[in-house]
Amino acid sequence: MRVPTPSFMQVLKFGGTSVANGANILRVLDIVLEAARQDTVVVVVSALGGITDALMAAGQRAAAGQAAYQELLLHIEQRHLEAVKELIPVASQSAALSQVKRRCNELEAICSSVFALGELSARTLDRLMSFGELLSSQLVAARLQATGTAHAWHDSRALIRTNSRFGAAEVDFATTNQLIRDCVAAGPQAIHVVPGFIAADAAGTTTTLGRGGSDYSGAIFAVALQASRLEIWTDVSGMMTADPRLVRHAQPIAHISYQEAMELSHFGAKVLYPPTIQPVMHAGIPLRIKNTFAPADYGTLVEVAPPRTRDTVRGISSIGGLTLLNLEGSGMVGVPGFSKRLFEALARERVNVILITQSSSEHSISVAVGAADAERARTAVDEEFAHEISTRRLEPLRLETGLAIVALVGESMKNHPGISGRLFSALGHNGVNIRAIAQGSSEKNISTVIQASDVKKAINVLHEAFFEVEYKQINVFIVGVGNVGRKLLGQLQQQQRYLLDKLQLQLRVVALANSRQYVLDPNGLDLNTWEDRLAQGQELQLNDLVEQIHALNLRNSVFVDVTAAAEVADCYAALLAKSVAVVACNKVACASAYQNYARLKSLAREFNTSFLFETNVGAALPVIGTLNDLLRSGDVVQRMEAVLSGTLNFVFNHYDGRRPFAEVVRQAQDEGYTEPDPRLDLSGTDVARKILILAREAGVTMEMADIDNTAFLPAACLAGDVPAFYEQLAAHESHFRQLYDAATAAGRKLRFVASYNDGQAAVGLQAVGPDHDLYQLKGKDNVVLFYTNRYAEQPLVVKGAGAGADVTAAGVFADLMRAARV
């Protein structure tokens, strides 16, 4: 790299949005005049935003015999005439207006020839497209003229010499440098205005430098003039850590090396046309990206040795619209020349290879190419290897479509172990499947090939992992807003600020549903107004909701089931299989067929997500967590004895014959301890589910039918619906009174006990004496006694409130935090 000699020349290039209309051009000229107070300035101008596309479309329409090309020409002319009127006082408009008219007449003539011939060659297209930059640069010059500012306008076709590769011409730098120096450096003016993008071949025929080529024109002028700097003025404040359209918290990168800028620009950071960097890098010219609409912003300085920052990754970028070509077969192993033939076949078809990866077994090579090239590539490669395919040494080329590359870029990555580990773990936790990986030995770029539909999620997840250490977004979908759900929402609302400030966690409730309706807002619902929003929500179809959760594909997604519904539990598998974490206080899934319970747990493991249900037993008490801790540390559960029903404990602690049994049960329901259907509590089913879940968590394969449930309710109480149940409880008051009196007479208390012993589980009512561990259990408390190898004599005891909407909601909240891996 050469150290440039001091120069008082700056090259400023302005993009299409910067010169989109008269008002913007005035901003541009403020910037130019400011720069010209110190240095000679070369102003490289792009076409007005949207004009190049309009010119191409006009040419294509004309070639297709569509007279409607004229509408586009009219539109192009109007845009420029309007700009003249905005820029130049009426009295002096006529010269500029007639210049626009003249250019547009030329344009019309070319288009009508294309129309007559029905053909648009690359050469003619270059000619057509050149009008965008010719017109825009002349507008800028016309304004300078009108304000009496000394300047010179030059036609870049006389200054930049290229070969005749129309559409992406290659520059002859030796001739170009001389032409530019002779013309610009020799001129007395402080401001030189030139059209970007266009050039000419040795015969003087118009060529173009590729889409985005105005940046490249800027670099060509900067190098030829040995400018002190090149500034690319655009509509964003520099290169960003990620595409701001995809990542809300993307930040401008203040300093970046040429190499990193090159990597990022190749990988879709559209602010800079990739070929721009190479020439200025070799000439050692600093390149600055600035925002025309926020000129005070620092922007991005591309330089040799940017200052070190704590960020090892400089930016994250992506390219979409890719197809992976997979060449596989045992015939390649140990045989030199296969890759050469593969790449030659692709090169013959002018297929641009974007990424290459080969397994060390040499059994397969994967190559990412643009989707538009894929079928041509398939034909070329299958023809090249026709013999090997027919003899089954190779498989026909296999194509995987709908892919994209997401890449981490940063020169410091090579000095930091663990970058790829963080990348894979962040993507893995979010169910982003990596189809291929490439990392050069220079470690400036780690590229992953993933499904295009995962790009937004992947970039956000990686941005959080590498740039937002202090900030993580959790997206929550809550189904069920009854007793517990409502309390949960209240707790989330109350804690949202705390979570953000203290844990740097942005917890967003994206969807809410009850049995009838749901409301979904990808930006998160306001928890102060959720009831109104839900009341105006859409009719709930659970499958639709699940599909929408998949389609949104938000990072760190957690589905929370606060219902008692089997159909909601039936959704878990589909969610877990897409790496959406599931938190449930609904016990249906874990108490369903063992096979289903085991499958859900295995899906969570397979898809690297969480299935959490601590509140299934003992509400927020750490029962399942404690059991898991015992097992993980190698202990073995021998026996469990427990009171697991808050409702039944409340009922037997409050019933003394003075108030009817039915009334005490009603109170338990009113206080929010019972299941939505209280018959599940009173019948012992809820307790049977809980001991089943504990036994399963302890490693036992068991079904509901294996649990011995000694009911204490007369059968008639369960014969009808809930109102009938209460009527029957009242009708059988003497039965309950008898149970109570018998226990009291013996100095005992009634407890509904769940027990597990050596693979057998049972639930039933017992009258326990004062020396029994369960005798003193107050109110709605639950207790679990774990007898294990380590806790053989005295059990490990977990005890406390085992029911109630508030505590249950808190337990769900805690699981939610665990699922978010906070």
Ligand SMILES: NC(=O)C1=CN([C@@H]2O[C@H](COP(=O)(O)OP(=O)(O)OC[C@H]3O[C@@H](n4cnc5c(N)ncnc54)[C@H](O)[C@@H]3O)[C@@H](O)[C@H]2O)C=CC1
């Ligand atoms: N209350 C407690 O102490 C504890 C309760 N639980 C569990 O919490 C869950 C919820 O209990 P509660 O809030 O008392 O029930 P609830 O009856 O008050 O509320 C249930 C909610 O689920 C909704 N829902 C019902 N079926 C639905 C469906 N098919 N699709 C979508 N939404 C549906 C309802 O509209 C309602 O919003 C139950 O599974 C219960 O076992 C767990 C531990 C303790």
Ligand SMILES: N[C@@H](CC=O)C(=O)O
């Ligand atoms: N209905 C249950 C609530 C918790 O699971 C109970 O009473 O314990």
